[in-house]
Amino acid sequence: MEFSSTITEQGSMADRAYAALRDRLMLLEIAPTHPIHEPQLAEELGVGRTPMREALKRLETDHLVVSYPRRGTFATAVDFHELNYISEMRQVLEPLAARNAAANKDPEIRAQLTSCLERIDALDPQLDQRSLLLLDIHTHRLIYKAAANKHLEETLVRLDNLVTRIWCLVIDQMPPIAEHIKEHSALLRAILDADGELAAQLVTDHVTHFEQALRSAP
Structure with missing residues (x-):
């Protein structure tokens, strides 16, 4: 039996978006240094722009993504x-x-x-x-x-x-x-x-x- 497709997190839409994106970033399903396409991911996860942005703020604190003014948000490099x-x-x-x-x-x-x-x-x-x-x-x-x-x-x-x-x-x-x-x-x-x-x-x-x-x- 397959264990699970994700490590789920209870709570708000932002919590669930955070958990799903965290897993993808951890497992390198979003490749290091690649851009985070917010609208596409929000649609995939079934969340709005505000929950997605809240999730990305948390992921930035976790050092899993990094945001640059006028450039967007990217998966961090693996060092x-x-x-x-x-x-x-x-x-x-x-x-x-x-x-x-x-x-x-x-x-x-x-x-x-x-x-x-x-x-x-x-x-x-x-x-x-x-x-x-x-x-x-x-x-x-x-x-x-x-x-x-x-x-x-x-x-x-x-x-x-x-x-x-x-x-x-x-x-x-x-x-x-x-x-x-x-x-x-x-x-x-x-x-x-x-x-x-x-x-x-x-x-x-x-x-x-x-x-x-x-x-x-x-």
């Missing part, structure tokens, strides 16, 4: 050199999020984490690339949400968006996506077992391994 800075922050913040998530006893959050773990354990490696990428993104965002710190969550989501773009740039030279996703299984179990220290160590190893794999890509 591989940013990996140093992104990884430096993730090495500090991802373990904090994992510890916080492990301490979260909220039954709804735990049910979502359990469902995600079950999906990964039953993962079909033959799923299409987009569905696998979206499952990886969903897993990360769920852990950030479980950390129950909106400032931490927002920062990590933004960093994950940026590193996913770098990943997509070299994905054909990377190990299979399914192998990467399955690394989340032990992490989710540690969180559900309320073992914060193990969760923190596992996510540190995961971030380090992922960065090394990105750097070894031709």
